[in-house]
Amino acid sequence: PTGRLSGSTDGGANFIDNPLFNTAVFRTKGFDVQADYRIRLKEWGLGNVGSLNANFVATYLSKFTTEAGQGTGVYDCAGLFGTTCGTPNPEYRHKLRLTWDIAPIGLAVSANWRYFGSVKLDTNTDDPNLTNGRTNFIDGVIGAKQYLDLSGTYILPTADRNIALRFGISNVGGQNPPILSSNAPNPISSPPFGNGNTFPGVYDSLGRVLFAGITADF
Numbered sequence: 001p002t003g004r005l006s007g008s009t010d011g012g013a014n015f016i017d018n019p020l021f022n023t024a025v026f027r028t029k030g031f032d033v034q035a036d037y038r039i040r041l042k043e044w045g046l047g048n049v050g051s052l053n054a055n056f057v058a059t060y061l062s063k064f065t066t067e068a069g070q071g072t073g074v075y076d077c078a079g080l081f082g083t084t085c086g087t088p089n090p091e092y093r094h095k096l097r098l099t100w101d102i103a104p105i106g107l108a109v110s111a112n113w114r115y116f117g118s119v120k121l122d123t124n125t126d127d128p129n130l131t132n133g134r135t136n137f138i139d140g141v142i143g144a145k146q147y148l149d150l151s152g153t154y155i156l157p158t159a160d161r162n163i164a165l166r167f168g169i170s171n172v173g174g175q176n177p178p179i180l181s182s183n184a185p186n187p188i189s190s191p192p193f194g195n196g197n198t199f200p201g202v203y204d205s206l207g208r209v210l211f212a213g214i215t216a217d218f
Contacts, residue, residue, distance in 0.1 A: 029063035030078075050102035058094035075129040081142065082122035083186075084130050086193040088142060088202050090117035106155030114147045116202065121188065139180045139188050145203060148172045162217040174208035
């Protein structure tokens with residue numbers, strides 16, 4: 001009713017002064033690659049033993065820049081993690097799944113190789129928007145991590161073939177997640193980015209996991 005949006009309350013010029021409100025910018029640059037291959041094993045002279053399927057998905061992250069607000073500076077988190085960059089952003093990661101589908105007996109078994117490239121702590125860089133002036137040697141690098149998962153499905157030979165069993169092991173090698181500081185003065189893996197002294201959104205925090213299930217359709 002008074003005609004004022006924001007700003008001065010003493011009769012001066014009225015204006016909106018919110019330079020840090022809803023002006024953040026994120027930009028990513030990289031390459032995504034996906035390839036699939038399938039072959040019937042009888043073409044290799046192995047008889048009617050189903051097919052072999054391969055699926056490969058990879059991402060190369062060359063840039064992941066952030067500007068929290070106009071004039072606050074731009075920083076690149078590709079290959080970094082930490083108190084500003086948050087969860088690890090490896091420059092390279094991939095998944096390669098091989099599946100042996102033995103359709104005649106209703107069995108399919110898979111092996112999945114997950115790979116995450118190494119990342120460095122953002123505060124150890126020379127970027128003035130990221131560094132805190134100290135070098136953290138203990139938490140400075142998370143090395144490359146790779147996991148092997150095994151899984152399978154079996155369709156019971158019922159009349160309607162409507163009952164399927166699922167089973168598998170995630171992280172067969174039982175690798176532990178990287179352990180990082182979560183307390184002051186280096187709250188690297190504390191919420192909201194991490195939890196339990198690691199980054200469960202990226203790495204397997206529970207080690208080896210066995211699972212089994214059954215699905216029945218009626």
